[in-house]
Amino acid sequence: MPADAERAGTVAPEVAERVAGIAAWLRRARRIVVLTGAGISTESGIPDFRGPNGVWTRNPEAEKTATLSHYLADPEVRRRAWQHRLHSEVWRARPNAGHRAVAELERRACLELLVTQNIDGLHQAAGSSPERIVEIHGTVHEVRCLSCDFRGPMAETLARVAAGEDDPACLRCGGILKSATISFGESLVAADLERAQQAAARSDCFLALGTSLGVYPAAALPEIAAAAGARLVIVNGEPTPLDPLADAVLHGRLGELLPALVAAV
Numbered sequence: 001m002p003a004d005a006e007r008a009g010t011v012a013p014e015v016a017e018r019v020a021g022i023a024a025w026l027r028r029a030r031r032i033v034v035l036t037g038a039g040i041s042t043e044s045g046i047p048d049f050r051g052p053n054g055v056w057t058r059n060p061e062a063e064k065t066a067t068l069s070h071y072l073a074d075p076e077v078r079r080r081a082w083q084h085r086l087h088s089e090v091w092r093a094r095p096n097a098g099h100r101a102v103a104e105l106e107r108r109a110c111l112e113l114l115v116t117q118n119i120d121g122l123h124q125a126a127g128s129s130p131e132r133i134v135e136i137h138g139t140v141h142e143v144r145c146l147s148c149d150f151r152g153p154m155a156e157t158l159a160r161v162a163a164g165e166d167d168p169a170c171l172r173c174g175g176i177l178k179s180a181t182i183s184f185g186e187s188l189v190a191a192d193l194e195r196a197q198q199a200a201a202r203s204d205c206f207l208a209l210g211t212s213l214g215v216y217p218a219a220a221l222p223e224i225a226a227a228a229g230a231r232l233v234i235v236n237g238e239p240t241p242l243d244p245l246a247d248a249v250l251h252g253r254l255g256e257l258l259p260a261l262v263a264a265v
């Protein structure tokens, strides 16, 4: 999207009217909670999993490599995972207009918490306050040892992979290293989940942005908010199972809709 359109936040007149209504809710809200998913990062060049061009939509087998039991059991899965991390588009990705709009929302309105399912760190790069972010599925910018829980910078381990190590072991205990992300079969960090659930239950306006709302327990957060009486707004490229529960739904590109929405707050 061209920079001038981002500044103006241009959308079609019929969409602008609905955007103005949602912006009025955001202006009045005292405890806004935002949940983002992979869809906010596709315009930065990182594919989502379940969208029309998603990694798993095109190759359902790939879902298996994100499963902890396969990763633990099979050195070949780990070798492939490290090669994938080494060449990942995440290292080249920069925040887009959608991330910047979320950061701007924090400056213009009462944002309580930004819960992201993304592991790419692009909200922080766009200027959202780290202390208001919960990375509910972890981060790819760190590694974690599955034996001793050591954590360290991803860049250091990737340098070992680039130098020829197929499956770099933990330098402290020799255990298996993995990115500090939550795989299938792993529990979320209890304190993170609790913080997100409590914020959702207290929120008066909840925005779900760029998520297929198919991964629980993150997908339960909008349900918690709606049950507690918050306005629920869903912005996504395609319908989600929670659209019928929402007070407003916008379908379209986040890089276009979010700057328009935040400019109207």
Ligand code: NAD
Binding pocket: 036, 037, 038, 039, 040, 041, 042, 043, 046, 047, 048, 049, 050, 051, 052, 054, 117, 118, 119, 120, 137, 210, 211, 212, 213, 214, 215, 235, 236, 237, 238, 252, 253, 254, 255
């Ligand atoms: P998802 O892949 O299940 O759904 C993404 C949704 O975003 C889809 O419904 C798609 O239609 C929509 N979308 C894609 N591009 C869009 C755009 N430009 N504008 C508006 N909507 C757009 O993603 P999810 O709900 O976040 O769940 C997938 C899991 O995968 C998460 O747990 C997340 O941790 C992980 N993941 C993260 C990244 C990342 O960090 N960038 C990338 C892929 C997957």
